[in-house]
Ligand SMILES: O=c1[nH]cnc2c(O)c(F)c(-c3ccc(F)cc3)cc12
């Protein structure tokens with residue numbers, strides 16, 4: 001049977017990227033998705049904004065909702081200092097299988113931990129299961145329908161602390177209007193929009209950065 005889009009992306013990484021070199025994994029994926037087959041990675045333009053937020057924050061504990069092929073896990077993981085950890089949740093087992101290979105090819109298997117399952121099921125169990133107290137940085141990139149429910153769940157589970165930064169992808173395309181309204185209206189957050197473009201296209205999209213005020 002035919003290969004899947006994630007499997008074809010993984011083959012490009014294995015054929016063209018240098019093992020243990022996250023920068024080459026990122027550039028191979030971006031070149032492949034721009035020139036051969038589009039895929040829903042955060043991409044190079046929004047990825048540059050993601051890099052600057054992570055680099056400025058220098059987080060020790062990071063949560064990513066939505067791994068897909070592992071592109072943003074590699075983008076974030078490569079910037080983390082020794083001892084820092086990224087936990088990435090992926091619901092789709094086929095995506096998770098590819099992402100594990102991409103993360104391993106980048107040499108980030110000791111920095112990035114992929115957990116398979118639904119964010120709504122795992123968020124309430126992160127403290128007891130992984131010994132996590134609170135997160136310094138959270139990247140929301142799973143499904144626009146889940147953004148608002150998951151941020152409220154993170155609040156309830158007390159996994160946010162004063163200064164925790166949340167960065168949400170696709171707040172314009174496909175769009176997460178209920179999430180935007182919540183973080184922009186709530187006194188619990190200081191929120192701002194980084195205008196950019198949908199990965200590998202000229203369409204508008206952007207990232208919403210929200211600081212939890214506690
Ligand atoms: O479902 C998604 N989860 C996470 N990120 C996405 C994304 O970055 C997209 F561009 C898109 C997307 C897909 C098809 C389009 F026509 C436009 C955007 C979807 C997702």
Ligand SMILES: [Mg+2]
Pocket residue numbers: 040041042141169170
């Ligand atoms: Mg996205």
